[in-house]
Amino acid sequence: MAWYEDESLWEVFYDCMFDADSFALAKTQCPQILEMVGHPVQKALDLACGPGRHLLGFATYGIECTGVDLSGYLLSRAANHLEQADLPATLVHTDMLAYQPTEKFDLITNLFTSFGYYPNDEDNQKLLNLSHQWLNKGGSLVIDTFGKEQLAHTMEPVHVTEYDNGDLRFERPLLVDDMRVFANEWILVRGEEAFRCEYQHFVYTAQEMRHMLQQAGFTDIRIYGSFEGDAYDLEAERLIAVAHKD
């Protein structure tokens, strides 16, 4: 089983990964994404939508949203959030590569470091190729992840995050396999209990990401360092790739 197929990981870490602040943040990111792509969006597909943070944000603009995710647990959380907000979206429980859309989209997103999880380059490239096929002409793909340059610049041997609910998360990150793979260990201390998990995924430089997007057929590829549209440099908060389908 791949690490991301382990439902207990998403259940245990849900409260710190997807707290109220993260939902508020996603709400501000949606209009920023729409501004970055710069064209009207009627139909959007969020690949690896998790608990639906961005589906909620896009649906408030009247955009017809579809979210795809492999985790039944996270999709049930997404369904609850959408119901509470009285917003519509179609949720599809499948691996992204197995998804078979019956329509095309104006916008496809893959957000909050959900790219590079497949354990080989071919499948990660395949996701970009399929995204290109699934877009309408004139549509855009937006990937939000962190970049290898940024990681190499800021990575600490141990990093501790304290959450409002008192949880402490210790991280022990490494760049391995010729610095192609980000391998991280999380130890969550919650009250008297501790939970541990390990995960890894490919990380890319801006140039590598650009090349993969070009291979998939995208044009007008722009790389930003934040949702505010800052340059991707050593101060970058994120690596955000915006790619266009002619």
Ligand SMILES: C[S@@+](CC[C@H](N)C(=O)[O-])C[C@H]1O[C@@H](n2cnc3c(N)ncnc32)[C@H](O)[C@@H]1O
């Ligand atoms: C870090 S979470 C991000 C969730 C969401 N994009 C957000 O911004 O809240 C990564 C997500 O990727 C999903 N995922 C991982 N591998 C997947 C796959 N092969 N197909 C579909 N979803 C996948 C996980 O279930 C999880 O929801």
